[in-house]
Each structure stands twice: as structure tokens, then as C-alpha cells.
Amino acid sequence: MESDRVKNIVIVGGGTAGWMSAAALSKLMPEHQGNVTLVESEEIGTVGVGEATIPQIATFNQRLGIHEDDFIRATQATFKLGIEFVDWAKKGDRYFHPFGTHGFDLEGIEFHHFWNKLRERGDARSIEDYSINAAAAYSDKFIRPQSEHGPIINKLGYAFHFDAILYAKFLRKFSERNGAKRIEGKVEQVNLRSDNGFIESIRLADGQVIKGDLFIDCTGFRGLLIEEALQTGYIDWSQYLPVDSAVAVPCEKRGEPIPYTRSTAREAGWQWRIPLQHRTGNGYVYCSQYQSKDEAEKTLLSNLDGKPLASPKHLRFKTGRRKKFWSKNCVAIGLSAGFMEPLESTSIHLIQSGISKLIALFPDKSMNPVERDEYNRLLNVGYAHIRDFLILHYTLTERDDSDFWNYVRTMKIPKTLQRKMALIQSRGRFFKYDDELFNITSWMAVAIGQGYTPKGYNPMVDSLSDDNIIQSLANIRMSIDKAVEAMPTQQAFIDRFCRAQDVYTTAGES
Ligand SMILES: Cc1cc2nc3c(=O)[nH]c(=O)nc-3n(C[C@H](O)[C@H](O)[C@H](O)COP(=O)(O)OP(=O)(O)OC[C@H]3O[C@@H](n4cnc5c(N)ncnc54)[C@H](O)[C@@H]3O)c2cc1C
16 A cells, blocks of 8 residues: 555665665665665764675675776775685685685586595695686786686686775765765664554754654664664674674785785784775784783784774674564664674675665565564574684684684584584585575685595595596696686786776775
8 A cells, every 4th residue: 555655764874784775775766655864973983894795795786787897996996806814724824715616516516526536536736726716816817707708717706895985985976866865963862653662763963853664773883773772682692703802904005906805813813904906904803802902903003014094993893693683663784783703704795685685575664574574584594604604714723822712613613503514524515505695615615724624525426437537627727727827917907997096095994
């Protein structure tokens, strides 16, 4: 019924979550059917971090009709082919988690089984030698896969590193062009309806009252609507993912940006390095139980490529998620919904996932519990899968050189992860459940990268002779080498297609 339609959507918060929500809803909402209003407070500001993404962000851009090169130019972005993990399994070790795949499936059987069979027979090559992403990354090369490039380059998966402040600005312009209205102001009061507890309106510090049918809470960690007003509750996962603090600082870049993120394990956590066109973003995510704020800052500052461009920014968080992401007529998106450390750059993806599921289950004013419960179920499952994948990185460490690593190496892990690990360990089997984000390449990259190589392989691979497997794998390696040799460097690619203008430069941090 026309009168039941949600007409007024109020988004509170103008960080990445707020502006991604505004961009999607203002673009995709049928014209004349509703209004999107975003309230943000410059005085409070945004978290100002969150600069590495995963390939799914391309879907978000495509759906909104955002041209990739415009987005790259506006946000000083670079390409990301994966993540290099340094000192994670043990000090001196490294491995690469690539986007894209390892090799090709042969006869319908996953590639890593063939690799494992040859390894068992004494072939010392790493599974990374069969990843076009790893080969391109370590040669500083990049090309955007096009259909005419053939099967090897078409296996290249990529995401972006971008400047978070510029991304919000870019999306703000986009949203305002599509009719979203921005209001500057601090929300001081959330008014609930007495009959059903729904949010009726918000009151700003200047006295303005804004009514809405649907409220989207993008207020960051505090969860002004979902928690402070609706008291939804929080599930704490810090027993599995104990890091609870971060210190971040941008620094001058040195040389050309590399096309991947680097994550280096440190005494009580790990440090990120995110290369952008105009600067490098850095941060140390650590556990405050094992390291002080001052020590963490010292660790970060002594491991930068260049001169810091701002004062280090300290942040605190609690790993976990809201008990409900959608409660009454309020949907929490972004940090207000929950947070897991940025080890695999999943937060922006979870924002995107929340928005696309909200659009798929878009309610009317009654907020039918069927749609709301399905939304909560899907998001719960999505968060739990990511949590398990993050824990894998810690539980597989061999490090015993600090209290932090001793804790994570020996901590109890969820049963869901135990089952997955047992399947990987026996013969390298992996299944994606529900809408699970990370695929077999990701799980194998981290498991094998950290020395948890499957003990056996799928016996089906014996349908190909050893000679046949040896030849097929040699052909894949040769094709990768040839393809990478012919690619431009990432810098040459950026210079040609999507170099940012200096006008976009900010010193805002990651
Ligand atoms: C250390 C760290 C590193 C991260 N790295 C990554 C990464 O590499 N990749 C990734 O995907 N994610 C990363 N994230 C997560 C990412 O930063 C967030 O998901 C993203 O920035 C979204 O934040 P947000 O918009 O939810 O919150 P915020 O940026 O905190 O925005 C909150 C908004 O609410 C407004 N607000 C709050 N209270 C009020 C009020 N009373 N009245 C009006 N407005 C109000 C604020 O002004 C602001 O506009 C990282 C997070 C941390 C902590």
C-alpha cells in the first residue's frame, strides 16, 4: 500500500558507512518515492581509517554506475592484488594471500590437490608460484583484466587502497547529485514512539527535529541509535581476536606504490602498510593487555618508510557485533554494527553487504519481522565466517616470542573453525557455507602459508598421470611468467589511466 511505503530514510553519520549507504539508497531508490537525509557532525568527525578493500567493492561501484577510473582519481587510490603476511608463521617467514586463484582446476578438481601431490613427491615449489596475483604483485605490475587478455590474466583479481577521507567526499558529491540531503549537526536526543519503541525522530543540538520512517545508524563504534537508544546488546569476541587498540599515521611515500597491502606481525599485534598514490597509510593494531600505548606508538614510528605526515592517532575498539543489526526501524551499518580487526580488510565489505541486503529486503513502515529476521540471520552468518577466517591467522602461528603470540597460539577456537581446519588438514577439503565471503584460495593461502599444509590430497587427482600433472603445472607457471612480463608496472598503468590530481591530496589518515 502506498501509505505504508518507507518515504523518509534518515542516515545518522557521514563516515564511509554513512556515505556508502546514502550513495546506494539515493541512486537506487525509485525517483519520487522517498527522501534520503544524512546527518553528520564535523565536530565529532569520522574514524578516519579504513583504506584497504577486497575485490567485491567493484560490484558496489558497478551497481551505482561509478566509473572505476573516476573513483581512483578522486581517492588517490592504487590497486591491491592481495596481502603479504610477514613474520606471521614465525619470524623471518612470509606468504602472500592473493585475490584471484592459484592455478586452474584440472578435470574439475581444485588446483591445490595437484600441487599437493607434486609436493608430496618432492617438488619444492610454493603454491604462490601458481598465482598470477602474487607474481604480478612481486614484480610491481598491474593490468586490468579484459576479455581479450586470455585465461591467465583473467584470473587476476584486484581491489583498491584509497584515502578514506577522500572516499567519503567522493560519495558525498555522488549522493547529493542523486538528491540526498546533508544536514550538519550533532544528534543530542533520539525520540522513541511510546506504542512500539520505534525511533520517531532525532533532535539536533540546534533544536531541529528530524522525523523518519527508517533510520540507518552509521554513528561509528558508539552506535548512537542501535545501542544507546535501542539497547540492542553486543556480542564480544575478544577472547578469539584479542587486539583492541590501534595507532595509525600516514607517512611520505618512498618510490612507486606497490600493488599490495603488507601486514607485518609485531610483538603484540601487527602493522599495516597501505600504499596510496600520494602517501602511505600505516597503523599498528595491538592488544593493550600486552603492550602500552606509548610502546605501540614507538613501534609504529620506528617502522615507517618515510617521514610521518600527521600526529599518530590512537583508537580503541572491542571485537564483536551487535546482537541485532536491524532492530525496530533502525539498521546499523558500519562500525555501529560491529567490528573485527582490519587484517583482511573486511569492514568496508560488511558495509556493502549490509546495504545490499537491506535493499534486497527493503521494508515498508511496519518493518515486517520476516524481513528483519532474515537480514539479521544473513549478517550474523557473514560476521561469524569472517571471524573464523581471521582467527585462522592467529591460531596457526608458531610464534612463542611474546605473551601475545603465546596466547593466540594456544587459545580455544570456535567449533565451526575446528571443523573447517580438520577438513583442510586431512585432505585439503573446503566448503563455502551460506553466503560465506572467503573462498578456497583464501583459506589455502593462509593455511599453507602458515605451514598447515593438508596431509593428503583428493585421490581423484590420480586420474591424471604424474607426467600429465607435472606438464600442466609447468605450463601454468610458464603462462604466468609470460603474462607478467608483458604487463605494465602499476605506476605506468596509473599514469596512463587514472592518475590522481594533486587537488585531491589530503593528509588525512588511512
Ligand atoms: C584501526 C582500523 C583500521 C581499519 N582498516 C580498515 C581497512 O583497511 N579496510 C576496511 O574495510 N575497514 C577498515 N576499518 C574499518 C573502517 O574504518 C570502517 O568500517 C569505516 O571507516 C566505516 O566507519 P563508520 O562510517 O561506520 O564510522 P565513522 O567513520 O566513525 O563515522 C561515524 C559518523 O557518525 C557521526 N556521528 C557520531 N555521533 C554523532 C552525533 N551524535 N551526531 C551526528 N553525527 C554523529 C560522525 O560525525 C561520523 O560522521 C578499520 C578500522 C579501524 C579501527
